[in-house]
Amino acid sequence: MSIGSDSKNDTRKRILDLAEELLLTRGYNGFSYQHISSALGVRNAAIHYHFPKKNDLGVALIQRYRRRFQRFIEQQADWDAARRLESYFGLSDQYYRQDKQICPSGIFSTEFQTLPDDMREEAAAFIDEMRQWAVAIVREGRDAGQMAYSGAPEAVGMLLFSALQGGLQLARIDEAALPMLKEQARTMLGLAEPIQNNDTRTIEG
CATH class of the missing domain: 1.10.10 (Arc Repressor Mutant, subunit A)
Known part of the structure; x- marks a missing residue:
């Protein structure tokens, strides 16, 4: 080169x-x-x-997010569901610590109706990948006997995904929002204590 x-x-x-x-x-x-x-x-x-065009830049950004996210998931292939959940929480913490940023899926969901068509297509795929990750975590957690909750995994995973998205926005006003949401999510899933996760991997890079 x-x-x-x-x-x-x-x-x-x-x-x-x-x-x-x-x-x-x-x-x-x-x-x-x-x-x-x-x-x-x-x-x-x-x-x-x-x-x-600006939408070319927007599409490139989303595609980069999707590649990062797939690598992030692959790195956790041998983790149990409880540890993956704490990693999921860690993503929210990561964005909050960086100037109280909102996660990209939250940005694209909020602005979805105003995005160009090619960005909408990429954004919808990215958001669905993140939502399905949350669903997979709670499904695997219940199947393995780590988690106990009422309702279908699809609904509980969607609830978890939505709560963390909204929590990042609320945390800009109330810094106690994210810790409170995470504690309630653990309770909802039947996890008495957070799993210690010393891994510092992120979806950056």
């Missing part, structure tokens, strides 16, 4: 990284190419070179 190609790839990554930060703090509709070009010290044309 040539030096020029390396430089282009580095610029593309810097654009994506900054766009991600803006997305999680402002929302997709809350930033423009001007925000990115000003922060990076480049012309708007440099951004258009890599992403001709």
Whole structure:
């Protein structure tokens, strides 16, 4: 690979990284190419070179999230359901600690009706993957005898997913929201104590 190609790839990554930060703090509709070009010290044309339209950038962001998420799930292939649940909680903590960001699935759900069609398609797939992960955790937990709850795994998983999404938004106003929600979720699932999880893997990168 040539030096020029390396430089282009580095610029593309810097654009994506900054766009991600803006997305999680402002929302997709809350930033423009001007925000990115000003922060990076480049012309708007440099951004258009890599992403001709803003929805091209948005699709690339979602696709990157989906790749990260799949790697994250694969890393937990040999974990039991209780440990996966604590990892799920850890994602919410991670976003909150980073300037009280909202998780990407929460952003895309909130702005879904205003997103371009190609972004909607990618966002819907990403959100469904995250929701199905929550469903899989509670289903496997009950099958293994670790969790006990009323209702179908699909409904309980959806409730868990929705609670954490909403909790991140509420935590911007009330910092006690996330700990309270996590404690209640454990109670709902029949887990008396949190499972200690010293693994620090995230979906960043």
